[in-house]
Amino acid sequence: MACNICGGTDFEDYRDRKGERCTDCSSKARHRVALMVYEAHLLPLVQGAEKRVLHLAPEQFLHDKLSDMVGAGYITSDASPERYSHAECLKLYFPQDFDLFPDGYFTAILHNHVLEHIPGHYGDHLIAFTRMLAPGGKMIFSVPGPYLDRQSVEGGEHLASDAERLEKFLQEDHYKMLGADFVEFLRNMEGGELLSDGITSKIREQLSVRPGKAPFFVWQKQS
Ligand SMILES: [Zn+2]
Incomplete structure (x- = not known):
């Protein structure tokens, strides 16, 4: 077993x-899987001519690798950029501030554990993100779970306190818990196709990721 981010071979429980x-x-497990997925699904897209890749909530583990992989077209944003001092992060609120990007602007859009922090319906958000994808472009992302044995629950933004959100959604700033309908929605979303993340159980094991954990979604817009 080895970490594909730093090459380390020791792992601890968390x-x-x-x-x-x-x-x-x-x-964490999801960062190591993410890098593997980017190497398989993103790297071939960004080779050659200049490309634009949007990374929301740019985790440092992935930021440095992506910056090397994508080059000058690597754009990061967050509603709280002060949390990402390693990045030159644009301060943008989703969805309203994203109107500044024209249709088809990005070759790829990346986000991990972001959707559950956005108030409103996930379906509206997925469609708003994919509007910005170029033909053949990919949105590569992950969410907590998803919990395939149940349906999504949303509306955490309407709860009165962090304590209620913690109880219902397992974290004070989570507005939703995504379930089987979320995956179904992605499979049926028009204008593109949900692809396999391509990460086998054996690769997960080599990255010290438990079987089936940290699943990634790769949605590709029709070319
Ligand atoms: Zn490491």
């Missing part, structure tokens, strides 16, 4: 998840 965190760089 929040009862066995071997979740790399002892050397502190990456």
Whole structure:
């Protein structure tokens, strides 16, 4: 087993998840899977001519790798850019501030554990993101779960307190919990196709990721 972000070979338990965190760089399972997915699905798209890639909530583990992979067209944004001092992060609120980007502007859009922080319906958000994708472009992303044994629950922004959100959605700033209907929505979303993340159980094991954990979604717009 080795960490594909730093090359470290020691892993430690984190929040009862066995071997979740790399002892050397502190990456979690989803960061290691993300890099593997980017190498398979993003790298071929960004080679050659100049490309634009939007990364929301740009985690440092991935930021540095993506910056090298994409070059000058790598754009980061967040509603709270002060949380990402390693990045030159634009301060943008989704969805209203994203109107500044024309249709088809980005070759790829990347986000991990972002959708559950956005008030409103996930379907509206997925459609708003994919509007900005160029033909053949990909949105590569992950969410907590998703919890395939149940339906999504949304509306955390209407709860009165962080304590209620913590109880209902497992984190104070989570507005939703995504379930089986979320995956179904992605499969049926018009104008593109949901692809497999391509990460086998064996690759997960080599990255110290438990079987089936940290699934990624790759949605490609029709060319
Ligand atoms: Zn590491």
